[in-house]
Amino acid sequence: MRCAYARSQDPDDPLAGLVVGDLPEPAAPEGWTSVTVRTVALNHHDLWSLRGVGLPGDRLPMILGTDAAGVLDDGTEVIVHSVVPSPGWQGEETLDPRRTLLSELHPGTLAERVRVPARNVVPKDPAISWPEAACLPTAYLTAYRMLFDAAALRPGQTVLVQGAGGGVATAATVLARAAGLRVWVTSRSDTKRARALEIGAHEAFETGARLPEQVDAVLETVGEATWSHSLKALRPGGTVAVAGATSGAMPPADLSRIFFRSLRVVGTTMGTRDQLVALQQMLLATGARPVIDSVVRLDDVPAALGRMADGDVVGKVVVELDA
CATH class of the missing domain: 3.40.50.720 (NAD(P)-binding Rossmann-like Domain)
Incomplete structure (x- = not known):
């Protein structure tokens, strides 16, 4: 499976440990669902992971990425909610002290496919484009x-x-x-x-x-x-x-x-699945849309993260994967 992943970490040269290549497709835990990824938005979280912040070295290699929009196996178009609560947690997911984001404990979204808890997908409205949808979850x-x-x-x-x-x-x-x-x-x-x-x-x-x-x-x-x-x-x-x-x-x-x-x-950090639903509804009601700096391919992720590290980005950089 083609993906962008952290092979190693370096606080001074984070891109040195970034690889665009192939890894085995992860197994899906019980109650999780598979998403064929169409678009992913890059975040500074990806650079922090490559620096060794929030991602223990013993979890490498780790597929990066927290944001994604894609398609379920039945054809449903979805936006992926990245906050994963710990097993058995009840209540608001952002308040779980053991919560994680995709790419911290479980493989992230910068891949052809990603697996997430079934609850962590939100139907994507057709009026929201694939690049716009990828910008929403983080x-x-x-x-x-x-x-x-x-x-x-x-x-x-x-x-x-x-x-x-x-x-x-x-x-x-x-x-x-x-x-x-x-x-x-x-x-x-x-x-x-x-x-x-x-x-x-x-x-x-x-x-x-x-x-x-x-x-x-x-x-x-x-x-x-x-x-x-x-x-x-x-x-x-x-x-x-x-x-x-x-x-x-x-x-x-x-x-x-x-x-x-x-x-x-x-x-405050991130948001709940319900707030992700409300966010999409707000965009539909107001006509507001995410500001996109650029749309790149998976092979361009190292250069795009380099631009982010240099502060040379306004808005979101979106990675488009092959349909």
Whole structure:
């Protein structure tokens, strides 16, 4: 089976351990189903796995990829939900402390076929294209949950999205604008700020710039480099929703600002299957669609991940497999 997998790991040179080649097709545990993969979206999670973060070395070789859209054996077109709870878990899957994502314990989606729990597939609406569908399960689902669950934003409120250009930040810009929010973004890059305005941001600012007014919520995936600015940007009682820390996870906490101004710091990761269903329904109702940087073939995955590592991507890179 053709796939892209981690053969080895290197924190300084993650692409050194990436292989596009053949591995045996994994067996399906009882209660799981097989999906013939049509499209996969790349994520920074793939680079972290190649660096040795979140993927123990004794699980190598591991097929990479968390996002996919494809076809069941009976012809049903589906989107794959990547969060896999532990056996016997009851309740919301994202709250299971032993949950994993595809490519952490079980083989991932960057392959001709992937096996997932039967519950982890969502019917794909024909109005959503294959490349668009592949973008939903990680970046867009994470952004959806940050906006409407963690930050509990409502139409007319103002949200600041740190780090415009990244997958989750781009998704948040698109979804927030579609939901009737006022959307502000930050980036160090003139090009990424301009692109954010094109896809729906109302205003785009230099990273760390003083804003015209304080905001209702901040979406934080950058971490140390933007944390102080995120807290200062919030109105009293505002919320910072945190779903990542690409620049470092240990900034000064600034606890006095948090308690004195009654700020809320809410951590969140991925989303539930039900939220994935709701996300697709939102796209259908609003006409909003994922921003796609490029569509590549499986053999192009190393070069595409290299572009991601260099920060040379706006939106999602989608891998298209042969039908």
